Amino acid sequence: MTATISTAQGGALTILGPDQTDLLRDLDRTITRWADEAGAREIMPPPVYPLSDLEKFDVYENFPHLQFVGGPLDVTGAPPAPVEGSFASGDVRPSFLGLPHSSCYGAYLYFEGRSVAPETTITLINRCFRNEEKYEGLRRLLSFQMREIVALGSFEHTQQVIARFTDRIEEFAKNLGLELNKEAATDPFFERDSGRALLQRLSPVKHEFQADGLAIASVNTHRNFFGERCRITVDGTGEHAFTGCVAFGLERWLAVLSDRFDGDLQRARAVVNAAAS
Numbered sequence: 001m002t003a004t005i006s007t008a009q010g011g012a013l014t015i016l017g018p019d020q021t022d023l024l025r026d027l028d029r030t031i032t033r034w035a036d037e038a039g040a041r042e043i044m045p046p047p048v049y050p051l052s053d054l055e056k057f058d059v060y061e062n063f064p065h066l067q068f069v070g071g072p073l074d075v076t077g078a079p080p081a082p083v084e085g086s087f088a089s090g091d092v093r094p095s096f097l098g099l100p101h102s103s104c105y106g107a108y109l110y111f112e113g114r115s116v117a118p119e120t121t122i123t124l125i126n127r128c129f130r131n132e133e134k135y136e137g138l139r140r141l142l143s144f145q146m147r148e149i150v151a152l153g154s155f156e157h158t159q160q161v162i163a164r165f166t167d168r169i170e171e172f173a174k175n176l177g178l179e180l181n182k183e184a185a186t187d188p189f190f191e192r193d194s195g196r197a198l199l200q201r202l203s204p205v206k207h208e209f210q211a212d213g214l215a216i217a218s219v220n221t222h223r224n225f226f227g228e229r230c231r232i233t234v235d236g237t238g239e240h241a242f243t244g245c246v247a248f249g250l251e252r253w254l255a256v257l258s259d260r261f262d263g264d265l266q267r268a269r270a271v272v273n274a275a276a277s
Contacts, residue, residue, distance in 0.1 A: 012135040012142040019265040024250050026269055028147055030276040031248055034168050035123035035149045045106030047127045053109055054098040056229045066130045071095040099129035104245045107150040112230040116241055118153040138255035139214055149246045153234055158244030162219045165246040169209055169217050175275035181210045211256040218247045
């Protein structure tokens with residue numbers, strides 16, 4: 001696959017133009033303002049993590065098909081050179097870095113081994129990387145930006161944040177003239193044979209907001225999975241924190257807005273900013 005990856009128009013990677021960048025920034029400012037109004041503080045994660053960190057979340061068991069990993073070049077001998085866009089496996093030392101496929105992992109790693117208030121809310125944006133079967137320009141990229149709002153603490157708090165942002169997403173889309181479908185989806189965070197996995201099947205913990213068949217946002221309830229894995233406890237109770245998150249794939253929003261306004265991104269910006277006010 002490496003040799004076919006391209007930054008050309010419609011490729012797996014893309015360079016956003018000035019108008020696209022302006023619109024993406026407007027969208028992100030809108031979502032960040034919502035987060036601020038919900039009491040969220042912002043953190044800034046790295047774009048990659050040690051494999052040992054992502055391993056805690058079973059990503060290499062539950063999402064192996066999406067993962068990219070990396071390590072340094074072996075320069076003990078003659079400097080290796082890529083051939084047809086790839087290095088040979090023997091030219092690369094063992095991989096120890098993982099490229100995340102979701103932004104929220106940084107939130108749980110930030111609070112690892114710590115105690116949080118029952119109503120903790122943070123926001124973060126990061127590059128996400130996904131090894132997809134096919135790429136579709138801005139609709140589906142190898143690397144894209146995801147803004148998330150993460151709630152930690154009590155279960156009630158996570159549900160309040162999810163309900164609040166569900167309303168925000170639906171109202172915003174209506175003001176933009178986007179028709180959204182809210183669909184139950186599955187993310188296998190939990191061990192497949194566990195009681196929590198059964199509960200997830202009986203009561204979905206992930207809902208996607210789809211425009212023209214494309215998921216552009218989602219709300220997710222993780223129960224106390226990440227609280228347990230990162231030993232995050234709640235002030236006053238000592239119990240493992242519950243978590244939930246709201247995610248926005250920013251390039252996907254660009255894609256649907258470009259379609260909605262027939263490629264007129266200046267008009268799209270004007271409508272976005274009016275809808276956000």
